[in-house]
Amino acid sequence: LKKMFRSRDFWIVVAVIVLAVWTGFFKDFSGSSTATAYLEIDYGSKRRAFRGDLPFDMTILDALNASARAGTFEVRYVLEDDRTDIIGINGVKEMFSNGQKWNFYLNSRKVETDQLHKIGIRAGDKILVKLE
Numbered sequence: 036l037k038k039m040f041r042s043r044d045f046w047i048v049v050a051v052i053v054l055a056v057w058t059g060f061f062k063d064f065s066g067s068s069t070a071t072a073y074l075e076i077d078y079g080s081k082r083r084a085f086r087g088d089l090p091f092d093m094t095i096l097d098a099l100n101a102s103a104r105a106g107t108f109e110v111r112y113v114l115e116d117d118r119t120d121i122i123g124i125n126g127v128k129e130m131f132s133n134g135q136k137w138n139f140y141l142n143s144r145k146v147e148t149d150q151l152h153k154i155g156i157r158a159g160d161k162i163l164v165k166l167e
Contacts, residue, residue, distance in 0.1 A: 070088060070089045070158040071086055071087060071088055071089055071158065071159075072086070072087065072089045072093070072098055072156050072157075072158065072159070072160045072161070072162065073085070073086050073160070073161045073162065074086075074087075074098050074099065074102045074161075074162040074163075074164065075161070075162070075163050075164065076102075076124060076125070076164045076165075077163065077164065077165040077166065078125070078127055078166055079166050079167075083106060083108075083125075085101075085102040085105060085106060087101060087102070087105065089156065089157070089158055089160075092155065093155065093156055094151065094152055094153060094154055094155055094156065095139060095141065095146065095151045095152075095154045095156060095162055096112070096119055096151040096152045098156055098162055099124075099151070099162075099164065103124075108124070108125040108126075109123075109124075109125060109126065110123075110124050110125075111123040111124075114152060118149040118150075119148060119149050119150065119151040119152045120148075120149065121137045121148055121151070124137060124164065124166075127166060129166075135166055135167060136148075136166070136167070137164060137165070137166055138164075138165050138166075138167055139151060139162065139163070139164055139165075140162070140163040140164075140165065141154065141156065141160060141161075141162055142160055142161055143161070143163075
């Protein structure tokens with residue numbers, strides 16, 4: 036045992052393991068992730084909510100599309116001239132005749148819908164999509 040503690044190789048291995056744990060190298064192997072985000076869609080008469088893992092560089096639009104895949108509904112949008120235009124969510128279209136449109140909130144703050152493809156989200160963020 037004394038010989039092992041005096042070995043330079045032993046201390047190199049210990050240093051590598053400590054560094055790996057400190058930098059979070061092993062967190063992806065644990066099977067659990069604390070990096071999640073929450074998205075809720077408020078149609079006015081009903082609501083749907085989703086919680087999911089948050090990969091790096093995810094935007095609000097990415098989260099909406101991921102929720103659509105998980106919830107088996109359709110999101111219709113157009114990306115043109117570096118602007119996002121939401122056409123409809125789950126068959127519910129914006130109704131300009133009565134002024135209703137899809138608004139997006141990130142952690143209770145309203146965000147510009149045309150920038151959804153640029154606004155990044157982080158662990159713990161809450162996204163509200165609301166027809167109002």
